[in-house]
Amino acid sequence: MLDIKITKAAALKQKPDESNLGFGKIFSDHMFVMDYTPAQGWHDAQIVPYAPFALDPACVVFHYAQELFEGLKAYRTADNTIQLFRPDCNGQRMMDSAVRMCMPEIPVEDFVQAVKALVEVEKDWVPHSDGASLYIRPFIIATDVGMGVHASHNYRFCIICSPSGAYYAEGIDPVRIYVEDEYIRAAPGLTGFAKCGGNYAASIKAGAEAEKLGFAQVLWLDGVEKKYVEEVGSMNIMFKIDGKIYTAACTGTVLPGVTRRSCIELLKDWGYEVIEGKLAIADVMKAGHEGKLEEVFGTGTAAVVSPVKELDWKGDKVFINDSKIGPVTQKLYDTMTGMQWGKLPDTKGWIVPVCKG
Numbered sequence: 001m002l003d004i005k006i007t008k009a010a011a012l013k014q015k016p017d018e019s020n021l022g023f024g025k026i027f028s029d030h031m032f033v034m035d036y037t038p039a040q041g042w043h044d045a046q047i048v049p050y051a052p053f054a055l056d057p058a059c060v061v062f063h064y065a066q067e068l069f070e071g072l073k074a075y076r077t078a079d080n081t082i083q084l085f086r087p088d089c090n091g092q093r094m095m096d097s098a099v100r101m102c103m104p105e106i107p108v109e110d111f112v113q114a115v116k117a118l119v120e121v122e123k124d125w126v127p128h129s130d131g132a133s134l135y136i137r138p139f140i141i142a143t144d145v146g147m148g149v150h151a152s153h154n155y156r157f158c159i160i161c162s163p164s165g166a167y168y169a170e171g172i173d174p175v176r177i178y179v180e181d182e183y184i185r186a187a188p189g190l191t192g193f194a195k196c197g198g199n200y201a202a203s204i205k206a207g208a209e210a211e212k213l214g215f216a217q218v219l220w221l222d223g224v225e226k227k228y229v230e231e232v233g234s235m236n237i238m239f240k241i242d243g244k245i246y247t248a249a250c251t252g253t254v255l256p257g258v259t260r261r262s263c264i265e266l267l268k269d270w271g272y273e274v275i276e277g278k279l280a281i282a283d284v285m286k287a288g289h290e291g292k293l294e295e296v297f298g299t300g301t302a303a304v305v306s307p308v309k310e311l312d313w314k315g316d317k318v319f320i321n322d323s324k325i326g327p328v329t330q331k332l333y334d335t336m337t338g339m340q341w342g343k344l345p346d347t348k349g350w351i352v353p354v355c356k357g
Helices: 060-064 087-100 108-121 197-212 258-269 281-289 327-340
Strands: 030-037 041-049 067-069 072-076 081-085 133-142 155-164 175-180 217-221 229-232 235-241 244-247 274-276 293-300 304-313 316-319 351-356
Touching: 030 108, 041 108, 060 133, 067 087, 067 197, 081 108, 081 327, 087 108, 087 133, 087 258, 108 133, 108 155, 108 351, 175 197, 197 217, 235 258, 235 281, 244 258, 258 274, 258 293, 258 304, 258 327, 281 293, 281 304, 281 316, 293 327, 304 327
Parallel strands: 175 217, 175 304, 244 274
Antiparallel strands: 030 041, 030 155, 067 133, 072 081, 072 133, 081 351, 133 155, 217 229, 229 235, 235 244, 235 293, 293 304, 304 316
């Protein structure tokens, strides 16, 4: 168990207008910080006032991108309980990412303890508005000073929090997706399954070009044959074809999303056959033209589920469910958000209470 020292800010920030939170623009009063050295391991766990870091310009993180991050949320229920959704899964994924990035692992129980401790200190920052939440961003950066492509010896772990507005403030709006077949996001043996910034940096170019064409997201194909669907820019993705649910397997090139994992468990509970494996984009488009592509939806922490109304691959277009959210997508959204905000009972043991707000 971590021994966490807490130093409160001398002056607290004014709380923002909850009707205009946006995402990732406003940050709370405090942050969690912990350092790693080879001699001491992870040590000096603290919650301190939110402030910039002083880092040497030659730090490894700036030059060789040795870093990783996580994303989860804290929710306020109707009875003013502050709670988390499956934080242990985020902790385990951070450990798995650390192994791939040649970084020291943080035990899952320490990760969860640190998140809970910071959220309890920042409980007044958890929004009261329906659909709004406190976004939590844990990350690790390499802090060795010096040039040379090798793993750092020293690291910093930090958690910051940002109150975020409802993702669907004006109702769920299905999105248009562009199927990318020039650039790739990941390939076997690389870092596709790790939640590291380099993956996202590499995706920006394709995303920007798709946005110019009026698309909300890019659907990535596999990096070898550019034939099989993998994931969307900021989400995993699922396809309901002829009554069955298809999604890419997490075999090294796809991020093992916590929301993805949770949706699969719920779908199986409801009797759906969920097939995790290779699904050719040509077969998806064929199913769309034959009327068998019943629903398509992304899954992720921010949106929970995001319905897709159109796919565009090399100019060929398919339109899904008359541009409306499908019944399975809606049920997943209602069930997941119901548990997260305490409107439905937690039948899966996924909710972790933190404190009363």
